[in-house]
Amino acid sequence: MSGFWPTTGADCGKKVPVTGVAERGRGTTRSPSRRGTDSPLVIGHRGASGYRPEHTLAGYELAARLGADYLEPDLVPTKDGVLVCRHEPEIGDTTDVADHREFAARKRTAVIDDVAVSGWFVHDFTLAELKTLRVTERLPTVRRHATMWDGRFEVPTFAELLDLRRWLAGEQGRSIGVYPETKHPSFFRAAGLPLEPLVAAALRRDGLNVASAPVHLQSFEASSLKELRRLGVVVPLVQLLEESGAPYDTLARGDGPSYADMITPAGLASIAGYAGNIGPDKAMVIPQRPDGTLGAPTGLVARAHEAGLRVHPYTFRAENTFLPPSHRLGSPPAPADFGRAVDEQLTYLRAGVDGLFTDHPDLTVHARSILHTRVGPAPASRQDVR
Ligand code: G3P
Numbered sequence: 417m418s419g420f421w422p423t424t425g426a427d428c429g430k431k432v433p434v435t436g437v438a439e440r441g442r443g444t445t446r447s448p449s450r451r452g453t454d455s456p457l458v459i460g461h462r463g464a465s466g467y468r469p470e471h472t473l474a475g476y477e478l479a480a481r482l483g484a485d486y487l488e489p490d491l492v493p494t495k496d497g498v499l500v501c502r503h504e505p506e507i508g509d510t511t512d513v514a515d516h517r518e519f520a521a522r523k524r525t526a527v528i529d530d531v532a533v534s535g536w537f538v539h540d541f542t543l544a545e546l547k548t549l550r551v552t553e554r555l556p557t558v559r560r561h562a563t564m565w566d567g568r569f570e571v572p573t574f575a576e577l578l579d580l581r582r583w584l585a586g587e588q589g590r591s592i593g594v595y596p597e598t599k600h601p602s603f604f605r606a607a608g609l610p611l612e613p614l615v616a617a618a619l620r621r622d623g624l625n626v627a628s629a630p631v632h633l634q635s636f637e638a639s640s641l642k643e644l645r646r647l648g649v650v651v652p653l654v655q656l657l658e659e660s661g662a663p664y665d666t667l668a669r670g671d672g673p674s675y676a677d678m679i680t681p682a683g684l685a686s687i688a689g690y691a692g693n694i695g696p697d698k699a700m701v702i703p704q705r706p707d708g709t710l711g712a713p714t715g716l717v718a719r720a721h722e723a724g725l726r727v728h729p730y731t732f733r734a735e736n737t738f739l740p741p742s743h744r745l746g747s748p749p750a751p752a753d754f755g756r757a758v759d760e761q762l763t764y765l766r767a768g769v770d771g772l773f774t775d776h777p778d779l780t781v782h783a784r785s786i787l788h789t790r791v792g793p794a795p796a797s798r799q800d801v802r
Pocket residue numbers: 461490503597634656695730731773
């Protein structure tokens with residue numbers, strides 16, 4: 417499959433060859449700290465998940481066409497050791513596997529990071545088997561429009577995404593990056609399918625293991641990031657952070673920092689020893705007040721910058737159900753309708769973040785353009801300049 421992909425809107429069986437397409441963006445440097453009109457970064461979260469089923473080549477392609485600087489895949493391995501783009505190992509919620517009677521016996525309960533999960537698991541399928549499945553929309557109630565794509569797209573491999581990225585960069589004449597996350601790395605290491613050597617090999621195969629390559633690698637588990645470094649990966653690394661609790665590798669060892677420890681000045685200095693960025697839950701940057709409005713910034717951005725770390729919070733979505741109550745539209749607000757997402761994102765951009773994970777890259781590009789447009793008082797003719 418490497419070297420071919422389905423075009424947006426086309427059946428997944430239709431392939432477009434890429435051999436021989438030059439990449440004008442390849443090899444160019446996009447410094448994540450650069451402050452131009454293409455910064456802060458717009459990171460297409462699982463593709464353009466607000467418009468297409470997540471983790472599909474069609475979704476990634478659309479994200480790039482909507483202006484995303486980076487395409488974000490979550491990565492898990494197949495039984496035969498191939499990295500594919502899925503948010504979690506269980507695929508019952510995002511594919512039609514339940515309709516495949518030949519795989520009915522594969523349904524089971526697995527314990528992943530101490531949580532029992534029932535369903536079908538990527539690592540019980542070879543790539544060839546997985547390719548017989550078709551992707552379905554994860555959020556069919558909120559994103560009913562996206563269910564029109566159910567059954568159209570395959571589960572993509574990481575290699576296919578890298579091929580697509582290169583082709584799109586050439587087509588658009590700009591740098592388009594990838595921002596992969598290693599999912600449940602301790603679990604897969606224990607299962608004999610470690611993610612890190614596969615990621616390192618994929619980057620090397622594509623000539624992307626150079627410090628200036630448009631690649632960021634992210635994980636909630638510091639041990640995964642450190643293993644990538646040990647394997648000689650030189651691209652920027654991103655420590656993901658949650659509002660509470662501790663990373664699974666820390667919990668499994670029985671010692672190590674909690675997320676609360678990691679955002680202290682000492683914790684951030686420690687992260688800066690192996691990573692260049694943090695990816696916090698957006699509530700860790702600007703929390704909601706009890707009345708549903710956005711509160712004051714927590715100071716995490718300033719502390720991270722002080723430690724030399726850039727800040728890329730997750731995840732920004734346009735639908736009312738994902739927005740703070742103060743930013744919802746409609747009386748009453750319909751959960752699936754879009755609210756004032758651009759205003760929400762602009763608030764974070766003005767708090768100094770260096771990039772946003774977004775399900776709607778076009779809206780984030782618009783928010784960024786407002787950030788760069790506003791110099792002095794807002795002109796009366798520009799209603800969206802607040
Ligand atoms: O990787 C940033 C963000 O995507 C982490 O959350 O659950 O969407 O992978 P998740």
